[in-house]
Amino acid sequence: MSKATLPELPYAYNALEPYISEEIMTLHHKKHHQTYVNGYNTAVESLSKLGDDGSAARQHISLQSAIKFNGGGHINHSLFWKNLAPAGKTGLKPDGTLETTVLANTIDRDFDSFSKFKERFNQAALGIQGSGWAWLVLSTTNQRLDIITTANQDPVLPPFIPIFGVDMWEHAFYLQYKNVKPDYLSAIWNVINFVEAENRLNDGLSSKL
Template identity: 60%
Template sequence: MLSFAARNALKPNVCRAFAASARQVRGIQTASLPPLPYAYDALEPHISGEIMKLHHQKHHQTYVNGLNAAEEAYSKTTSVKEQIALQAAIKFNGGGHINHSLFWKNLAPANEDGGKLVDGPLKQAIERDFGSVEALKKQFNATTAAIQGSGWGWLGFNSGNKKLEVVTTSNQDPLISHVPIIGVDIWEHAFYLQYKNVKPDYLNAIWNVINFKEAEKRLVEASK
């Protein structure tokens, strides 16, 4: 659970959605780096072991450290001015922690569940809302590749119209307008060592290791 400071940093409209995402992280007052559910090289050749190790041990760990430091500083100050100044760090690092904790579960080795979408609620919803799985991938990749700078591409569930939609967020902002079903990190640290600046190649490759079984669980839960 995120602290009062983390929740307060995202008031007034996003606390509920942020808290829902935070429950998926299953953290406690002090954030910690979750272990990967597979080996660092398990996603090769689509994502290299070097990228996964750096991404997890260095980048995600940095967000965890930053969040804990900001939370600690927030808890020790009674200055409203200082609390306001710390909210940006809490939002950025808290979002980075939430997004990456979801991202690791969003992936699976290709020789296991990665890239395998069987007939079921998720496939049916994709075909209903996009026409086909290939149409979804095409729209998702084009929309995500068009992000200027750093951010995330998402397949999200719109609780209002009960449809799947492709949306993006900037920097490490967590997805709050939709329930996250599939999220793809488009920061350079997620792909540059392997794909250089060719984002489309990375986006095409990552579908081979998307954990559709995990995504379907999220959709079923969101649809209740």
């Protein structure tokens, strides 16, 4: 199995300012995401060296937990970076509506309007106890959009396909927004990459994801 590696950002560390600071982006990517990559690779390597005898069962379980946590952190953050873009390149019009027709129409169908969707998404994100993620997902069972949350670094799993996610761990916002999560959420909508989100939606609808 090939080792996980830290992906490069598709923009500069300061490209999301003033909504997300260069300091946060640098630490979040170079330090936090790198830690998940390192932790995942270490756990996978250690697991591969264990025997199959019963005495190793507890170590297997412990390492599988580490793989889930660190591997999930790697998966989630790799998607998160793609789900962000500099303001003006996000597919969001100056009036706050979406340029992305398929995504906009699907949101209107499943949430009544973009503004109601944002309100529901913010409520879900603010309802997370401790650390976790808020997600816009596509359900493969009915081909409709939904909002879910995952705890810690748990990734989105079938029957859902992640369209975009927002990191609600404190390391994603605390240096800039302290503990005022509503301010962080208000800011991050300006840099959500709705073009990428629509691409993922189209791929999900055509079963490419």
